[in-house]
Amino acid sequence: MFYYAGLPFHLARNPYYVSFYTFAANQSISGYILPSYNLLMTTLLQNERANIERLLHHIKLSWHEKGLSIVSDGWTDAQRRPLINFMAVVEGAPMFLKAVNCEGEYKDKWFISDLISKSILEVGPHNVVQVVTDNAPVCKAAGLLIETQYPHIFWTPCVVHTLNLALKNICAVKHTGANEVVFEKCNWISTIHGDVMFIKNFIMNHSMKLAMFNELSI
Incomplete structure (x- = not known):
């Protein structure tokens, strides 16, 4: 089956595969x-979706008690x-809502x-x-x-994305008159980053070196 169907x-x-054959x-x-x-593709899929909805029901019941975050x-x-994906996140129980195909759309603030807003209505603004x-x-x-439309809801920037941008800026710090002190303190990071990228590209672009690296890094 594996070989024939690829x-x-x-x-x-997969635990479901193992339990099925067991x-x-x-x-x-x-x-x-x-x-x-x-x-x-019809009846069994619909039944499984209904089963998933039943499993998620207790999470949805906790939304009113704890409140949730819409994460996108x-x-x-x-x-x-x-x-663009949307998740409803409550403590210890993130739940996927949907993924929207934005192909051909102009992704401005209104869109x-x-x-x-549609995701908020789906889970209940309250x-x-x-x-x-x-x-x-x-x-x-x-x-x-969103804050204007729903005064009780506030927008929060993703902390991980913020830290990621900060680290990228540190690694790509430029020497200008406005950031003389920052450049002096962080320039060594740019040097190390450049050396690491050189070594990485050298290994990845030479098959023998890559084979040796894969063999010795296991």
């Missing part, structure tokens, strides 16, 4: 008929489609705030405490629109 080998480590091996299932293509981020999938996005100017502007 299935990835790590599927054999159960089948320990049962008398003569006469069992495998689900068809149409059954898998943009990314690109394997087909190079620009996507982004409209997507955020349950939402804050909206978290990266701190790009367009996201900040969209966050301000």
Whole structure:
């Protein structure tokens, strides 16, 4: 099955795959008929979605008690489609809401705030405490629109994205009159970063060196 269908080998480590075949091996299932293509993509899929909704029900019940954050981020999938995903996050229980294909759309503050607003309506505005996005100017502007529309909800820039930008700025610090002190203190980071990138590119661009690196780093 793996070879014929081109299935990835790590599927054999999937706990559902293991439990399925373990159960089948320990049962008398003569006469069992495998689900068809149409059954898998219709009835069984709908049943599984209903099952997931039941499993998530207790998380949704906690939203009113604890409040939640709408967390959003943009990314690109394997087909190079620009996507924006939305999650409802409460303590210890993040829940994926949806991913929106923004292909062909102009992603200005109005477009982004409209997507955020739809996510807020989906979970209930009274349950939402804050909206978290990266701190790009367009996201900040969209966050301000949300704060105007929902005065009890505040926008928060993503801390990880902020730290990432700060580290990038430190690594790419420029020597100008306005940042003389910063350049003097942080220039060594740029030097080390340049050396690391040189070594990395040298190894990656030479197959023998890369083979030696892979062999010795295991």
